[in-house]
Amino acid sequence: MRRRLDAWVRERLPLEPLVEAVRHKTVPQHRSSFAYYLGGMTLFLFGIQVGTGALLLLYYRPSASEAYESVQFIMTRVPFGWLVRSIHAWSANLMVAAAVAHLVSVLFLHSYRRPRELTWVSGVLLLGLTLAFGFTGYLLPWNQLAFFATRVGTDMAAAVPFAGDFLVRFTRGGADVTGATLTRLFGMHVAILPMIATVLVAVHLLLVQAHGMSVPPGVERNAQQAGRPIRSLPFLPHFVLRELFGWTVALALLAGLSAFYPWELGTKADPFAPAPAGIRPEWYFLWMFQVLKYAPATLLGIPGEVLVFAGLGIGGVLVLLLPFWASRTDRWRRALVGVAACALLVMAALTVIALMADGGAHK
């Protein structure tokens, strides 16, 4: 009976090769193998976002007159609604952190090398998508802070040469941030971005499975010199159980954060109210915010904002296409790590400055 059922399933679900591949998959083990868990952690948090996001959709209403009230309703009247929303908000932040950590570790371990160029590109695109998720989701509760932050954030697009005005209108769905913007960002947040994300995540995972885990060049060389194979860990169950351990810790962390620091709702957005003190974007955009503050009004006749955006744009393209221009010499790689570390430090410092300036403004 059981054998027949087994056979019936196997015939209709030809997963045998996949199961076999997973069974033989191994993960290299070395000093930096913790980095292999960061992608999985990002994936787990993405899964939480999909789950809690779907739950929030049951009660959320995407209109300027009802959005705030419906979120308030979720937070106060729906059983465990406070938990679902707080987890969604906290997990979004942790996911950005995990995705950035994943990217940085891949960069530092040079895992973007041939033949994994496309994995890197899809990964960078996914990070951009994560930030877009954060930006579009920020406005959805329609509270005062998010309203003004979105107004400032979308206004920055105006600095883009030629297409600036169009971009502002495109993101806002009109000349100003209104109910139309809310509906628009909502549509992006729950339909368009998830659609793209699903495809990109599938491609990314497929590529990861196809190429297997990358071994850092240094580790590879050491193993070659010593003439012994690189130690490895079976994917199933060793690696999966370790990953599960990390996920469970993340889950406990999310539950604790949500219970003790429930995500605030603030007051309802009022387009005619004066901008509240301390408007600021989400923390992961703060460094850009701070750079804009330092930008000179004009330099050589070009507006400072345009210069900043040009710089950021060039930087973004360089990061996206990193595997195609990165040289393979050791010295060059060390230089790249140094430059990346400096860039990260500067970004962190800018974020801290912005946070401290904001803290001062509250006093």
Next chain:
Amino acid sequence: MTTLRVVIGCAAMLFASVGVVQTQDRVEAARKAFEGDVHMAAGLQCAACHSGGGDAAASSYAVERTRIAPMCARCHSDPAYMRQFDPQVRTDQYSQYLTSAHGRDMARGELRVATCSDCHGVHGVVRASDPRAPVAPLHVAKTCATCHADRVRMAAFGREATPFADWSTSVHATALLKRGDTSAPACSTCHGSHGATPPGVTEVANVCAQCHVREADLFRASPKKAIFDGMGQAECLVCHENHAIHQPADAWVGLEQGAVCATCHDASTKGAQTINGVRLGLDALTRGLASAESVVERARRAGMLVDDARVMLQEAREHQIQARVLVHTFADKPFADVAAKGLEAVQRAERAGEVALEELQYRRRGLAVATLVIIGFLITLGWKIRRLAAPGS
């Protein structure tokens, strides 16, 4: 000899020209100020007031202080003339002024008292309804204070110079100057403007009752009215002061030191029981409200839904306000009923706050259980991983 005459002549001319220059400056300044004047807008010229002098002597331009009010009254007491500028205009200012303390003194030839221009300005007069006017609600107290807060000037009339300072500490000044509530009273609201004179003992309650109608009604219906009248006491002022009217405190009701009732009453007098009963009721409400508010606030800060509790708190506060008004009945009954209703609302609010806090505890306990389960799982998982590590490596 001739030289001396020339020198003297030159000196005389020099002095004369300095005088002329000074006069010219003053005329110029007056002309400038007059450009924003409501009279200028109405088409009046300098000569409308300064008609006395055709000659250049400076002194002849100035209008004597005693003649200022009659001069203004030439137009302002003429309804037919004034109507062309404002159909609603009042023309009784001068007749009121004549009845005021200022006007009576001025009629006796006392030049140190106020006349029209002292409050409304000289050149550059604006409408009284203009917010910039020195008699506009936000400025009028300061305008009165230029004389009435001057100790030396007031001493000459045997008057205190304290009213402005006293009023500045009052709830009325706070409402007017801090909150910008222009319906709050300044000097002229109680004393009148053109007919300004201190209200007498019997009039005071009528003045207060202009706004505090309910308190006045309750007071007049109470036994206190006849007693205070018999003693020649100015009703409201006995407890609330005249200028330094402060936020009333529950502690005013009572028999101990500092309570206003204690001025006349002690434990042996009639009404001691009522006084104590009212005080107990007020204190119970205040304490209950504070305690319920803190419970509800704690729940709110923890992110709990406390809308219902806040509605109940609001209800309780309303009863507290009513109860405080009902103190003016100086009787047990209506007060006790309202205070009881307030206390009942307080208890409901506190209960609702406690329910919210219990819900919070429930959440925390739920989290604790979930965390325990997760930690148990993690420990077992860690154990499992360590067991697996041996064959794997």
Next chain:
Amino acid sequence: MGDRVADTGPARRDVLNWLLGSWLVGVLGSILYPIARYLVPPELPEAAPPSVVAGKATALATNSGRIVAFGTAPVIVIRTPSGELCAFSATCTHLTCTVQYRPDLEHIWCACHNGHYDLNGRNIAGPPPRPLDRFDVTVQGEDIVIVRRT
């Protein structure tokens, strides 16, 4: 205690797997329970609405008023002596007592300090410093519907 069971390797692994499974059920339970509770609709099926129904239009007699809850704030609906409907925030602008309609005076009155408002919500006597906020009233079918002015 662990060392004693270590001798019997497979038996210990079974115990471990069973234990792990049980804990996993617990973890899944603590995830699924909130989700299940979340999915059950709450007693109040909707968020605070931007409008409320203030009873039947026919039930509000001429020259009378009624207090209704708008979210958590009271609103007073009045049918004026001339038969028109109007609605105001019922929170007195003086010290936030709830106002009422006085048929004898034909206007709105606050009992706390004898504040008076006319049928346009203007403070006409007593201590209230500001007029009452006005709400829009429409009649839909039989019902009076109050909408907050934006």
